[in-house]
Amino acid sequence: MKIGVLGTGMVGQAIAGRLVEAGHTVMIGSRTSNNTRAAAWVESTGPKATQGTFADTARFGVLIFNCTSGVVSLDALKMAGETDLNGKILIDLANPLDSSGGLPVLAFCNTDSLAERIQKAFPTVRVVKTLNTMNVKVMINPQLLPGHHTVFMSGNDPDAKSVAARILGDLGWKQESIIDLGDITTARGTEMLLPIWLRLAGALGHTKFNFHIVVGESSKQ
Amino acid sequence: MKIGVLGTGMVGQAIAGRLVEAGHTVMIGSRTSNNTRAAAWVESTGPKATQGTFADTARFGVLIFNCTSGVVSLDALKMAGETDLNGKILIDLANPLDSSGGLPVLAFCNTDSLAERIQKAFPTVRVVKTLNTMNVKVMINPQLLPGHHTVFMSGNDPDAKSVAARILGDLGWKQESIIDLGDITTARGTEMLLPIWLRLAGALGHTKFNFHIVVGESSKQ
Numbered sequence: 001m002k003i004g005v006l007g008t009g010m011v012g013q014a015i016a017g018r019l020v021e022a023g024h025t026v027m028i029g030s031r032t033s034n035n036t037r038a039a040a041w042v043e044s045t046g047p048k049a050t051q052g053t054f055a056d057t058a059r060f061g062v063l064i065f066n067c068t069s070g071v072v073s074l075d076a077l078k079m080a081g082e083t084d085l086n087g088k089i090l091i092d093l094a095n096p097l098d099s100s101g102g103l104p105v106l107a108f109c110n111t112d113s114l115a116e117r118i119q120k121a122f123p124t125v126r127v128v129k130t131l132n133t134m135n136v137k138v139m140i141n142p143q144l145l146p147g148h149h150t151v152f153m154s155g156n157d158p159d160a161k162s163v164a165a166r167i168l169g170d171l172g173w174k175q176e177s178i179i180d181l182g183d184i185t186t187a188r189g190t191e192m193l194l195p196i197w198l199r200l201a202g203a204l205g206h207t208k209f210n211f212h213i214v215v216g217e218s219s220k221q
Numbered sequence: 222m223k224i225g226v227l228g229t230g231m232v233g234q235a236i237a238g239r240l241v242e243a244g245h246t247v248m249i250g251s252r253t254s255n256n257t258r259a260a261a262w263v264e265s266t267g268p269k270a271t272q273g274t275f276a277d278t279a280r281f282g283v284l285i286f287n288c289t290s291g292v293v294s295l296d297a298l299k300m301a302g303e304t305d306l307n308g309k310i311l312i313d314l315a316n317p318l319d320s321s322g323g324l325p326v327l328a329f330c331n332t333d334s335l336a337e338r339i340q341k342a343f344p345t346v347r348v349v350k351t352l353n354t355m356n357v358k359v360m361i362n363p364q365l366l367p368g369h370h371t372v373f374m375s376g377n378d379p380d381a382k383s384v385a386a387r388i389l390g391d392l393g394w395k396q397e398s399i400i401d402l403g404d405i406t407t408a409r410g411t412e413m414l415l416p417i418w419l420r421l422a423g424a425l426g427h428t429k430f431n432f433h434i435v436v437g438e439s440s441k442q
Contacts, residue, residue: 106331110416138437149435152417181420189417195331196373196410199402206439211432214370216359218427 004029004061006054006076008038011093011136012067015171016041018140019065020048022170029057031079058084063091063163070096070114071107074121086124089160091167092187093131093139095194103198106191115154115187126160128153129187130168130178133197135207142172142210149210152179154186179213225250225282227275227297229259232314232357233288236392237262239361241269243391250278252300279305284312284384291317291335292328295342307345310381312388313408314352314360316415324419327412336375336408347381349374350408351389351399354418356428363393363431370431373400375407400434 001024005016008030016026027050028038038051050060058064058080068076073094077085096114097104108114115129130153131139138144142151151173155161165178181189193211201207222245226237229251237247248271249259259272271281279285279301289297294315298306317335318325329335336350351374352360359365363372372394376382386399402410414432422428 109331109413110327145435145437147435179421179424181417181424186417186420186424189420192330192413192416195413196402196407199407199410200400200434203400203402203407204436204439208437208439210435212435213421214366214368214431214433215425216366216429218425218429 001025001063002027002061003063003065004057005065005067006057006080007065007067007069008035008041008051009067009069011139012065013041014136014140015065015067015093016049017045018171020045024048024170026050027052027057027060029054029080054080055084058088061088063089063167066090066092066094066118068094070094071098073114074117077118077122082122085122087126089126089128089157089163090118090122091131091164092118092127092129095132095191097194104194106194109188109192111188113185113187113191115184115191119156119184126155126157127184128155128157128160128164129184129190130154130164133190133193134210137208138210140171142174142177144208145210147212148177149212150179151177152181152190154181154184154190156184222246223281223283224248224286225278225284226286226288227278227301228286228288228290229256229262229272230288230290232360233286234258234262235357235361236286236288236314237270238266239392240388241266245269245391247271248273248278248281250275250301275301276305279309282309284310284388287311287313287315287339289315291315292319294335295338298339298343303343306343308347310347310349310378310384311339311343312352312385313339313348313350316353316412318415325415327415330409330413332409334406334408334412336405336412340377340405347376347378348405349376349378349381349385350405350411351375351385354411354414355431358429359431361392363395363398365429366431368433369398370433371400372398373402373411375402375405375411377404
């Protein structure tokens with residue numbers, strides 16, 4: 001599949017690289033078409049990798065990943081352009097973290113979420129929020145951690161969530177590890193995991209961990 | 222140990238009952254000294270159970286549980302009275318959920334938490350936030366769920382956290398299931414689990430689940 005990855009930082013490059021390994025053709029996009037960091041990635045990744053502007057990348061992909069920093073994601077998506085995004089599946093794994101003072105806090109939460117803001121700004125885009133609750137090394141290699149652990153999914157479009165689930169499979173996720181929380185407003189819940197994620201990273205001294213939802217038998221309740 | 226449980230609702234009664242089973246002597250407290258719900262609980266629980274006002278309960282306990290509804294906890298603690306709370310360990314398992322419109326939202330979060338508000342209002346009370354991220358049936362019977370799952374703990378006083386860990390043991394928690402996140406501000410993280418907890422309850426159709434933090438080996442990171 002032709003996939004556009006918006007964002008050429010650590011997360012964008014790691015996701016894009018893993019998608020290429022899984023057989024997809026990937027363009028990574030930034031504000032400029034000649035980003036040196038992106039050029040180095042393209043050079044090292046091979047013929048299935050290209051780079052372009054946000055707009056080039058939105059045009060290229062039949063499915064788009066939002067790997068930009070959450071507080072600038074809406075700007076990046078506006079640069080990508082509504083015309084080239086319309087009707088497409090957008091997998092949003094950004095979190096609206098404001099890192100301007102000490103330990104990051106969410107720029108907004110509780111009664112709103114980044115995923116909802118994106119969905120509202122681009123009503124025909126099929127936004128799926130997922131992968132935003134773990135370190136990128138775990139995102140692209142769930143086997144890094146022992147046993148079962150969970151990846152959450154939120155979105156209004158069931159077909160888009162089915163496609164996203166297949167893409168998660170390409171990244172190494174077992175289908176039984178996916179919990180579909182419901183519509184896009186449920187992304188409030190996953191974005192609000194970031195504060196405890198940051199504190200767990202502090203308490204554990206590293207970021208090689210993930211949430212797992214342990215479920216009992218409801219009939220016994 | 223003499224334990225005071227503030228709150229005579231489902232959570233207060235369940236915690237108090239389990240503490241009596243574990244050998245503690247427990248008073249449950251409400252606004253009035255002759256609460257009929259509390260009287261029924263005392264009657265059915267036996268000689269180690271009594272009831273009183275919030276103030277009676279704070280005076281009685283050498284350790285206090287806050288099992289009141291999060292949005293009224295500060296009022297209840299003020300009724301309990303600073304004099305009788307000072308220097309004691311307060312285990313706070315409330316969440317500041319505002320249920321006034323549809324699915325509850327947090328009354329405040331992100332840059333603040335109920336645990337911090339309590340700690341600020343009662344500076345000499347040794348507040349430990351724990352148990353606030355699961356259904357009460359799981360709180361008092363962790364074996365209800367299969368395998369490993371996690372109970373978080375936040376607080377400024379290491380000795381108070383040690384005592385709280387022993388009390389968690391009395392409720393059935395293995396010590397290795399406890400993650401000490403750090404100081405009381407880390408309670409922001411656990412209180413902010415409530416939005417996803419509520420949505421998981423919706424997606425799963427029941428509340429018999431819990432979070433588990435799956436940790437990889439940091440040396441390999």
